[in-house]
Amino acid sequence: MRVLVLGGSWFVGRAVVADAVRRGHEVTVFNRGVSQAVVPDGVRQVTGDREVLADLRTLARRGPWDVAIDVAGSVPAVVQRGATVLADVAERCAFVSTISAYRDWPHAPVDETSTLWAGDPSADPATRRWEPDAYGPLKVGCEVACQAAFGERRLLTLRPQVVLGPYEYVGRLPWWLSRLRRGGQVLAPAPDRDVQPVDVRDLARFLVRCVEQEAVGVFNVAPRSRAATFGNMLRACLAAVAEDAEHPVELIWADEDWLVGQGVTQWTELPLWRNAAAPWSMNTDRAHETGLHCRPLAETVADTWAWLRAGGRAVAHQRFAEHGMAPDREALLIRRWLAAHPHPAEGPVPPAI
Numbered sequence: 001m002r003v004l005v006l007g008g009s010w011f012v013g014r015a016v017v018a019d020a021v022r023r024g025h026e027v028t029v030f031n032r033g034v035s036q037a038v039v040p041d042g043v044r045q046v047t048g049d050r051e052v053l054a055d056l057r058t059l060a061r062r063g064p065w066d067v068a069i070d071v072a073g074s075v076p077a078v079v080q081r082g083a084t085v086l087a088d089v090a091e092r093c094a095f096v097s098t099i100s101a102y103r104d105w106p107h108a109p110v111d112e113t114s115t116l117w118a119g120d121p122s123a124d125p126a127t128r129r130w131e132p133d134a135y136g137p138l139k140v141g142c143e144v145a146c147q148a149a150f151g152e153r154r155l156l157t158l159r160p161q162v163v164l165g166p167y168e169y170v171g172r173l174p175w176w177l178s179r180l181r182r183g184g185q186v187l188a189p190a191p192d193r194d195v196q197p198v199d200v201r202d203l204a205r206f207l208v209r210c211v212e213q214e215a216v217g218v219f220n221v222a223p224r225s226r227a228a229t230f231g232n233m234l235r236a237c238l239a240a241v242a243e244d245a246e247h248p249v250e251l252i253w254a255d256e257d258w259l260v261g262q263g264v265t266q267w268t269e270l271p272l273w274r275n276a277a278a279p280w281s282m283n284t285d286r287a288h289e290t291g292l293h294c295r296p297l298a299e300t301v302a303d304t305w306a307w308l309r310a311g312g313r314a315v316a317h318q319r320f321a322e323h324g325m326a327p328d329r330e331a332l333l334i335r336r337w338l339a340a341h342p343h344p345a346e347g348p349v350p351p352a353i
């Protein structure tokens with residue numbers, strides 16, 4: 001197939017390009033070429049800025065394509081311009097949206113029919129900075145823009161859960177891996193809380209598979225809920241970093257409401273932890289019935305550490321700095337927790353498990 005990927009060089013797009021190439025498709029990527037990612041052999045790169053209409057028109061002249069995959073669109077007006085230009089030269093469109101599109105997430109379970117935020121397809125916020133509160137409505141605006149340009153019968157929309165794996169630039173799993181490698185007493189939340197992140201390679205495989213099958217419509221993308229817990233994830237991290245650990249680790253599992261009471265910022269200060277009713281309750285039956293296969297979380301963790309250990313570095317991104325807890329603050333919270341709860345639920349955990 002002739003596949004156009006808008007973006008394609010940071011994380012999700014990079015994995016999509018790798019999968020499409022592996023499957024023998026003829027791939028064109030369109031990006032500014034500023035992130036210095038290596039373009040895989042055989043991939044055609046068109047350099048340009050998707051915010052510039054003239055660049056989009058130049059791109060369109062390099063078509064046609066069977067599908068245009070918009071991996072990272074987040075500004076509706078920009079997505080709208082691109083989709084309008086490309087609708088004449090691409091048979092179909094695939095848009096990567098997010099679980100944040102659902103209005104009730106993370107407070108209630110969601111499936112593909114759950115209510116979305118209101119989205120304005122022409123919204124064009126002055127800042128391109130990452131604003132968590134605006135993210136969901138903006139992504140819905142992008143979805144609406146793609147629908148308007150391509151129509152529902154030519155549009156595939158994926159709404160992934162949190163995405164982890166090699167090249168993750170948000171820094172969630174890399175933070176936990178680095179923290180556990182450093183060792184000592186580690187503040188940890190809620191061992192029994194479910195987690196449901198999707199491996200970037202599984203997301204990419206599913207996307208390319210859908211494209212090959214000419215699937216359209218909306219699919220949530222994540223492992224089935226209840227497949228893994230926060231405790232499983234941290235233990236997988238411990239196992240992954242065991243050989244490189246600086247000190248033995250003692251996980252200090254603190255009560256979630258207590259952490260909230262201490263002002264710990266959910267989702268970022270202890271990455272991936274959120275004390276809401278349903279952050280990890282996404283129904284993904286539709287995707288699984290259409291061929292989504294998700295590897296075990298431990299494999300994602302191990303591969304991410306192997307990538308970091310080999311010197312892997314993600315693209316620099318403003319969101320990276322938002323994640324993680326400063327060591328002195330963590331030590332203070334652990335002292336407070338242990339003073340109030342002298343018998344921790346779990347004893348020392350050796351690094352090699």
Ligand SMILES: NC(=O)c1ccc[n+]([C@@H]2O[C@H](COP(=O)([O-])OP(=O)(O)OC[C@H]3O[C@@H](n4cnc5c(N)ncnc54)[C@H](OP(=O)(O)O)[C@@H]3O)[C@@H](O)[C@H]2O)c1
Nearest residue numbers: 007008009010011012013014031032033034035050072163
């Ligand atoms: N991370 C998560 O947990 C998570 C969860 C759910 C959904 N998602 C969704 O997953 C997607 C993640 O995408 P990604 O960032 O990994 O995609 P990506 O396609 O790998 O990277 C972004 C691409 O956009 C290009 N780019 C940036 N600004 C551009 C511009 N003005 N003009 C042209 N190209 C431009 C970048 O290259 P240059 O810099 O060289 O231009 C890069 O190739 C997003 O849609 C996000 O909403 C993520």
